[in-house]
Amino acid sequence: MPRTRHIRAAIALSVTITAQPAMAQVAPLEPSGRFSVYPSRAAQTPPMGWNPWNAFRTDVDEAKVRASAQALVTTGLAAKGYTYVNIDDGWALKRLPDGRLRIRDSMFPSSKTGSDTGSFLPFTGFLHGLGLKAGLYTDIGRNTCAQRWDADSPNLPEGTIAERQVGSFGHAEQDMRTMFADWKFDYVKIDACGVADYTPADPPVTSGNYQAFAPMIVRGDIPKSDPRAVEALYATLGEAAHRFGGDAATLSICAWGEALSPIWGHVRGNLWRTSPDVEFTWKSMLGNFDSVVDGALYAGPGHWNDPDMLAVGHGDFDVHHLTEARSHVTMWAIAAAPLLLGFDLRNAPPVLLDLVGNTEMIAIDQDAAGNQGVPYRDGDAMTVVRTLSGTGQRAVALLNRGAQPVTARVTWAQLGFAPGSSATVRDVWARADREPATDTITATLPAHGSVLLRLAGTPADPSTTFLDEMPARVNIAADGLTPETALAMGKFPARIATAPDGTPLVAAGKAFAHGIGLFANSRIELRAGGDFRRFVAIPVVLGSKRPVRFRVYADRKLVREVSVTPTQPPQPIDANVAGAKIVELVAVAASGGTGRPPMIGWGNAALRR
Ligand code: GLA
Numbered sequence: 270m271p272r273t274r275h276i277r278a279a280i281a282l283s284v285t286i287t288a289q290p291a292m293a294q295v296a297p298l299e300p301s302g303r304f305s306v307y308p309s310r311a312a313q314t315p316p317m318g319w320n321p322w323n324a325f326r327t328d329v330d331e332a333k334v335r336a337s338a339q340a341l342v343t344t345g346l347a348a349k350g351y352t353y354v355n356i357d358d359g360w361a362l363k364r365l366p367d368g369r370l371r372i373r374d375s376m377f378p379s380s381k382t383g384s385d386t387g388s389f390l391p392f393t394g395f396l397h398g399l400g401l402k403a404g405l406y407t408d409i410g411r412n413t414c415a416q417r418w419d420a421d422s423p424n425l426p427e428g429t430i431a432e433r434q435v436g437s438f439g440h441a442e443q444d445m446r447t448m449f450a451d452w453k454f455d456y457v458k459i460d461a462c463g464v465a466d467y468t469p470a471d472p473p474v475t476s477g478n479y480q481a482f483a484p485m486i487v488r489g490d491i492p493k494s495d496p497r498a499v500e501a502l503y504a505t506l507g508e509a510a511h512r513f514g515g516d517a518a519t520l521s522i523c524a525w526g527e528a529l530s531p532i533w534g535h536v537r538g539n540l541w542r543t544s545p546d547v548e549f550t551w552k553s554m555l556g557n558f559d560s561v562v563d564g565a566l567y568a569g570p571g572h573w574n575d576p577d578m579l580a581v582g583h584g585d586f587d588v589h590h591l592t593e594a595r596s597h598v599t600m601w602a603i604a605a606a607p608l609l610l611g612f613d614l615r616n617a618p619p620v621l622l623d624l625v626g627n628t629e630m631i632a633i634d635q636d637a638a639g640n641q642g643v644p645y646r647d648g649d650a651m652t653v654v655r656t657l658s659g660t661g662q663r664a665v666a667l668l669n670r671g672a673q674p675v676t677a678r679v680t681w682a683q684l685g686f687a688p689g690s691s692a693t694v695r696d697v698w699a700r701a702d703r704e705p706a707t708d709t710i711t712a713t714l715p716a717h718g719s720v721l722l723r724l725a726g727t728p729a730d731p732s733t734t735f736l737d738e739m740p741a742r743v744n745i746a747a748d749g750l751t752p753e754t755a756l757a758m759g760k761f762p763a764r765i766a767t768a769p770d771g772t773p774l775v776a777a778g779k780a781f782a783h784g785i786g787l788f789a790n791s792r793i794e795l796r797a798g799g800d801f802r803r804f805v806a807i808p809v810v811l812g813s814k815r816p817v818r819f820r821v822y823a824d825r826k827l828v829r830e831v832s833v834t835p836t837q838p839p840q841p842i843d844a845n846v847a848g849a850k851i852v853e854l855v856a857v858a859a860s861g862g863t864g865r866p867p868m869i870g871w872g873n874a875a876l877r878r
Contacts, residue, residue: 297747297792300822300853304744304796305536306572307507311519312539313570314635315607316456318353318402320578323547323611327359327415327422331377333615335395340614342399344622349631351610353456353519354396355404358415359424361435368443370435376424389452397453404456404519405448408436409502410463410482417466417473430480436463438482438502441509449514456519459506459538461486461527464499486527499528503537521575526560531760532748535572540607543760547577549584551593551717555670558600562653564761565641566785568605569741574641575607582612582621594624595698596668596719602634603642603653603666603721629697630721633657633664639741642666643765650677650714654684656738657723660731661686664697665722669714677720678711682782685729685738692726733805735783735875737765742796749788749856749866763787768811774870776809776839781872789817789858789866797852797876804844804852806874810835813867816859823849839872852876 319337321329338354341347362373365385372380372387379395380387393403408414411434416425426433437444437459448454465486466473473479485502487493503522510518522541524530534541544560547553561574568574579601580586586594601608610625633655642655642664649671655664663684667677681688694703694710698721712720736743745763762769764786773780784806785793795804808819810833821829821844829844846852854874858866 298790298855298857300792300825300855301746301794302825302851304794304851305746306569306744307520307536307538308516309539309571310516311571312573314637314639315573315605316353316519316521316540317350317608317631317635318355318404319351319610319614320355320357320404321611322357323578323580323583324613327419327424329357329359329376329424331379331392337614338396338399338401340617341401344614344617344626346610346622346626347399347401349626349628350635351608351625352400353402353404353609355406355456355458355609357406357458358413358419358460359422360406361413361426363426363428363432364434364440365432368440370444370447373424389454393453402455403453404458404521405452405454406458406460407444407448408460408463409438409499409506410461410465410467411436411438412463412467412473412479414460414462414466416479417462417471420473430478434480437506438463441505445506445509446513449510449518455514455517456521457510458521458523459503461499461524464502465527486524488525488527491529494528496528496530496533499524499530500533500537507537526760531564531567531574532745532750532762535567535744539571540573540575542575542577544576547580549580549586551585554580554586554597558604560760561604561606561641562644563764563767565643565737565740565765566743566745566763567761568639568641569744570637570639573605573607576601576604578607578609578611579625581610581625582617588618588620591620591624592715593717594621596717598625598630599666599719599721600653600668602630603655603664605634605636605639605641605655608634627697627700629695629700629723633697633721633723636664638739640738641740643737643740645683647677648675649673650675652677652679652683654679661692661726661728663724663726665710665724667712667714667720667722669716669718672716674713674715676711676713678709681708681726681729684724684726685735686726687729690727692724695723697721697723732878733875735873736785736795736871737783740765742798743785744794744796745787745791746794746853747790747792749791763791763793768868768870770868772811774809774872775811776807776870776872781807781870784870784872784874786811786868786870789815789856789869791856791869793854793871795852795854795876797846797849799848799850801849801852801876801878802845802847803877804846804874805842805877806854807839807841807872808833808856809839809870809872811868811870815867817867817869818857818859819871820855820857821846822853822855823847824851825853846876
């Protein structure tokens, strides 16, 4: 019973919760005429800045944070975009009987203002005075992560069980008002240990020191988790953050990819973690990269996949491992990931400042189009292609994931360049131009090595843009998720040129090089912005006998509808979408079938000028 109930709770998450008043409610498969991501002016490019957690955990204090903020300015990193200074766990001393939070003033002496809560205004005023932005931390549950995982820390909340409940559960309105309206923070990171790690069997609870919380997240176990309840808590906090911080308030969801957060994060916040905390090892870093790399269709301006803060400066990414540190940053930049530094900036090695301060790397991470890179795999060699703003502009990461040298390559087909045409090649880390190239670029990479390139080339067909060349203009508004499919998919049910189960998109035995694969009973919104005349695709049904109806809408008007069965030869769609701001692609499986809805594909889907 709990199994089906919980999975069922995960269905159609993005459309059933009403806590976000700005989101129009539409039936999942009805055209919305909107691009229904988290409505926000914040984080139009991935957030950049510094967070003390990876350097200091709870052993943080105001002097360290202020000196780090100052260092962002004096090293020039702030001017290059590293502007957020985000306090993490450890700042809250207790919750007062009237529900207000009291700051640990031994940690933040400037917060001593004579009031019983203290105030962060002097601190945020200091940051704002430096031209920086300020972030704070809380949890959707009653307690935070450090109370569970850093239990020996001297900087844990104090007092009674109730006083130590410094998480925002039941205090969304009050806490967001305090943080945004009263203390003038710009950013909040909202953790989730409070709904995961305080079960009756967990040590904090068995010790008698913490109140039990029936878990909404059981790590790694969607059926035992309650994704809808987790999403609802974030929705309530996001709505309150907007009320008190305006739509420039940044909301960072930290549910580590659990409770299906990678598929609803784009509706509830500006960035969402997709994986556990990065550890300072190559393996962990790769795992976190892999947790975002197939998620390009979920990211774009104002909403980003978050593989966690940078581990640069620590362990496998310290000054003695510059190859690994560079590859780590290359992966984050090609994936349009947030760049949150986590090493001690006060006496930072210049070579690390130089590495994270490479303006050509930053320009790729921060490219205004917001397209996350798209991966191609070849054993330990990996190629990730990112479409940048400007005709023919591409970034390419060639990566060696393994410990033996490999040769990695990128082809003109992967880049969408005209065969035989020449492209200029800029080596971002060498800060040097290479010889122009034609048709293929190869690189022999040492163990864990990488190359980050910026190319300017000639598009194969300047009038046609495949959707996978502009994933930031794609929003997966309804994903067809059902009890069965929730278990059959990878992290992201909608994938580029790939079915949800990871197999290629095929029709008549031939794999499509482009397109979007997902489940039927889905709706995709495209931010066409009036720039295109036609939508073209070859709709396919994968491995099912059920017919599927494919519909194309232009600004909510149905412009094309076809029925596709798996046995018939592929039938191209060519729909008139001239001038449409929003194009929507709906796929509906014929009723009557049992089991999961069919996997489908919009093969070679493209918009034409
Ligand atoms: C969790 C988060 C981390 C950090 C710690 C603080 O583990 O994922 O990023 O905020 O909590 O306790």
